[in-house]
Amino acid sequence: MQKLKDKFQYSLMIISSxxxxxxxxxxxxxIILNGYRHINLTFIFSTDAAHGILSMIVATLIxxxxxxxxxxxxxxxxxxxxSEYAKDHFLKTxxxxxxxxxxxxxSIVYGLFGLAFFVGTLQLKFSILSxxxxxxxxxLPVLINTILEALKTVGNDLKASSYALxxxxxxxxxxxxxxEVRDNIFTGIILSIAKVLSESAPFILTAGVVxxxxxxxxxxxxxxxxxxxxxxxxxxEKNAMQLAFASGTILIALIxxxxxxxxxxxxxxxxx
Amino acid sequence: xxTVFSVKDFNLFxxxxxxxxxxxxxxxxxxxxxxxxxxxxxxxxxxxSFNKMNDFVGTAHSTGTIDFENCDIKKIDAQSLRLKVxxxxxxxxxxxxxxxxxxxxxxxCKGINDRKILEEKVQDALQKxxxxxxxxxKLDQPGTSLSGGQQQRLCIARTIVLSPEVILMDEPTSALDxxxxxxxxxxxxxxxxxxxxxxxxxxxQQAACVSDYxxxxxxxxxxxxxxxxxxxxxxxxxxxxxxxxxxxx
Numbered sequence: 071m072q073k074l075k076d077k078f079q080y081s082l083m084i085i086s087s088x089x090x091x092x093x094x095x096x097x098x099x100x101i102i103l104n105g106y107r108h109i110n111l112t113f114i115f116s117t118d119a120a121h122g123i124l125s126m127i128v129a130t131l132i133x134x135x136x137x138x139x140x141x142x143x144x145x146x147x148x149x150x151x152x153s154e155y156a157k158d159h160f161l162k163t164x165x166x167x168x169x170x171x172x173x174x175x176x177s178i179v180y181g182l183f184g185l186a187f188f189v190g191t192l193q194l195k196f197s198i199l200s201x202x203x204x205x206x207x208x209x210l211p212v213l214i215n216t217i218l219e220a221l222k223t224v225g226n227d228l229k230a231s232s233y234a235l236x237x238x239x240x241x242x243x244x245x246x247x248x249x250e251v252r253d254n255i256f257t258g259i260i261l262s263i264a265k266v267l268s269e270s271a272p273f274i275l276t277a278g279v280v281x282x283x284x285x286x287x288x289x290x291x292x293x294x295x296x297x298x299x300x301x302x303x304x305x306x307e308k309n310a311m312q313l314a315f316a317s318g319t320i321l322i323a324l325i326x327x328x329x330x331x332x333x334x335x336x337x338x339x340x341x342x
Numbered sequence: 343x344x345t346v347f348s349v350k351d352f353n354l355f356x357x358x359x360x361x362x363x364x365x366x367x368x369x370x371x372x373x374x375x376x377x378x379x380x381x382x383x384x385x386x387x388x389x390x391s392f393n394k395m396n397d398f399v400g401t402a403h404s405t406g407t408i409d410f411e412n413c414d415i416k417k418i419d420a421q422s423l424r425l426k427v428x429x430x431x432x433x434x435x436x437x438x439x440x441x442x443x444x445x446x447x448x449x450x451c452k453g454i455n456d457r458k459i460l461e462e463k464v465q466d467a468l469q470k471x472x473x474x475x476x477x478x479x480k481l482d483q484p485g486t487s488l489s490g491g492q493q494q495r496l497c498i499a500r501t502i503v504l505s506p507e508v509i510l511m512d513e514p515t516s517a518l519d520x521x522x523x524x525x526x527x528x529x530x531x532x533x534x535x536x537x538x539x540x541x542x543x544x545x546x547q548q549a550a551c552v553s554d555y556x557x558x559x560x561x562x563x564x565x566x567x568x569x570x571x572x573x574x575x576x577x578x579x580x581x582x583x584x585x586x587x588x589x590x591x
Contacts, residue, residue, distance in 0.1 A: 227431050230395060234429040235448035235500060236421050245447065249438040 101322065105315035113316060117283045123317055125283040127324070129198060129291035133277065134266045134328065136202035136287065137209060138259055144206070145213035146255070150243060152214075153221040172211040180208045181272030189276055196290040201277030205269060209262045216261070220254035221247065256336045263328050267321060270295035294321045344371040346508055346538045347392060352406035354387055356399060361387045363562045365406070369508075374530060374539045376553035376570065378546060380585070383559040385542050389510050392540065393427040394420045411507070425452070428501035429510040433517045434493035436485030436500075441477050444485040444496055448504045467503035470536070471495045472529050491522025495529065502537065509533065511541040515548065527552050546586060550574045558582050 116122025148165075156162045184204025194200040224247055232242040248255075270293065278290030279300060292300070298317045301310045347369035354362040361384045369375050377385040387396065392410075396402040397420060408415045415423055425448075436444050443450075445464040454460065464481075468474040473495040477488070485496055494514060501509055511530075515523040530539060530552045543549050549556050549570065556570045558579075566573065566582045577583045 225433075225435065227433060228435045228437070230398065231429075231431055231435055231497070231500075232437070232447075233398070233420075234393060234395065234424055234431075235451065236425040236504065237448070237451040238421060241451045245439075245451075246437050252438070 098322065101315055101318045104312065105317070105319035108309070108312050108316035109319060114320065123294065123297060123320060125281060126292050126294045126297045126317070127320065129277070129284050130267065130293045130295075130324070132198055132284070132287065132291075133202045133205065133273070133293060134263055136199070137206045137266055138262050140203065141206040141209040141213055141262060142255065142259060145210055145217055145258070146248070148210075149214050149217035149221055150247075153218060154239075154243060154247070169211045169214050172207075173215075177208060177269055178271045178275075180204055181275035183207075184272060184276035195288070196276065196278030196280075197288045198277055198284055198291050199287045201273045201291075201293070202287070204272050204276045205266050208269070208272065209265060212261055212265070213258045216254055216258040217251060220251035224250045252339070253336065256332060260329055260332050263332070264325060267325055267328075268295065270299050274299070294324070343373075345369065346371045346411065348409040348412075350407050350409075352388075352391070352404065352408060354384070354391060354396070354402065354404045356387075357401040361562055362391075362404075365564050367557060367564060367567055369538065369540060370555065371507075371538050372534060372536075373554040374534050374541060374552055375555040375557065376549035377540065377542045377557050377559060378544075378549050378585075379559035379565075381544075382561075384562045385557075385559045386512055388559070389429075389512055389540060389542050392508070392510055393424050393429055395429065425504050426506050427508045427510060428504060428506035429512065430494070430497050430501055430514050432513045434490055434497050436488070436493050436496050439485065440482045441485050441488070441496065442481040445499050445503050447500060452504075463503050464499075467499040470502055470533070471499035472525070472532070473499055489522070491518050491525055494518060494522070494526060498526075498529065498533075502533070506537065508538045508540065511539065513542055513544060516544060523548075546574070558585065560585070 113122050114127075115124050117124050148169075152162060152165060156165075181204065184200055184207075188194045188200040188203050189196055192200075194203075228246060228250070229242055232246045237245070273293045273296050277293065277296070279292050279296060280290040281292045281297070282289075284291040294317055298314045298321075301307060301314045301317070304310075307313055345368045347367075349365055349367045349369075352362060352365040353360060365388065377389060379385050390396050391404065391408060392415075394415065396404070410418065410423065410427065437447060439447070442460075442464055445467050446460045449460060449463060465474060465478075468477065473492060476492060477496075480487075485493065488496060494517075498509075498514075515526050518526065527548060530541070533539060534554075541549075541553065553570045555567065556573045557567045558565045558573070558577075558581075560581055566577060566579045568578070573582065574586060577586060
């Protein structure tokens, strides 16, 4: 009887895993099969929006880089403040509550905020910078929580050992504590990249939709996902659907490429 | 005999709770002093008072004095005190950096970055910690790649590279296997030439074998402080005798 039960549970787990995997595989195949025919060198490298998507790839990459750098710095500083410095329990509770609330705000609301604050008040106009800063705020809660959870696991004895060797607080934080959570920071970076690549609504409101190669971070530009959305909603191209699938295929390749490079940097840095 | 630490009427509190009661003790130079006693008797808290590690416990406060080389440690700034009074912890806990950098850490924190000086001092410390021969070909590998016993010797090397006067050891072998423990005990034998060592231990065998002096603590009181040979062969106090013979603790 017990054996039968074990077998049942085992097959249930296998079946569930297979279902999950087949969804993933199906979506992936569906996009690639529909898109690959349109992918050629002109499509990837032409800066002319009617034929190619290079300007969108560049805009997307710049936004990823700026937003990840900005949000990692702020998140790391916040998480370290909360775990190593903050003594006021009330203030700490309020900050943590705000961070948790930020997670559940829909991205379009961040977009509206970015439109009002970065585009409007700070006069950054519709630009790559406005888009990157808006998405940075969105990335913060997940990054802070990832780093904060990791900081909790750093043992008190390890910190004490550093102090016992005559180190001061900032030496202990930068040389001992941050290296301990380095892997978790990289996990956070990978999650953030995925989020930046997948959002479109906030970018329409802050980075704009100009389908031209951006001249600087102050130019308005279109990200890949925005491009896909506009292709389909505007319907101005005859084969809009196929072009969207082709862009999607490139986007997936971009995700894989970025994850691989982050992993590469991670192992390089951990190599001593 | 030269005194390194002289403790007078020392009381330690965590909040309302009194952990140590009216302790008077002299710690002698280049001797190994063992603190023994059942869990919760205050021996570890006492050890942490010598290098001001109790400062990190928000509720900790104390009365009385601890003099280090005739100077009240309250007047010495914590960072410079800790350079002279090193500490080895219960669990080996190398930092997430290479073996070399682990040992060089304290020196770098002091602002020494000259590669030549670092290499010289790191090698010297690793030799003194009896680890050099095992790691000399892999100094750039992570400290965590070593075995538990090697890691603890690395932590000892990390401490002695700063040439402290005193090394405090808080149950340094409790997380190690018997062979690694024996190696650390032999190491303590060698280190007493250069350093004053205070070791907290749960193992009476260890106290009897490595220490010159033994202090027995019970519920915050210092019950007996004696040469280890005398203490373990003919304890004066009935409670010491009970503890040694395993009747409680």
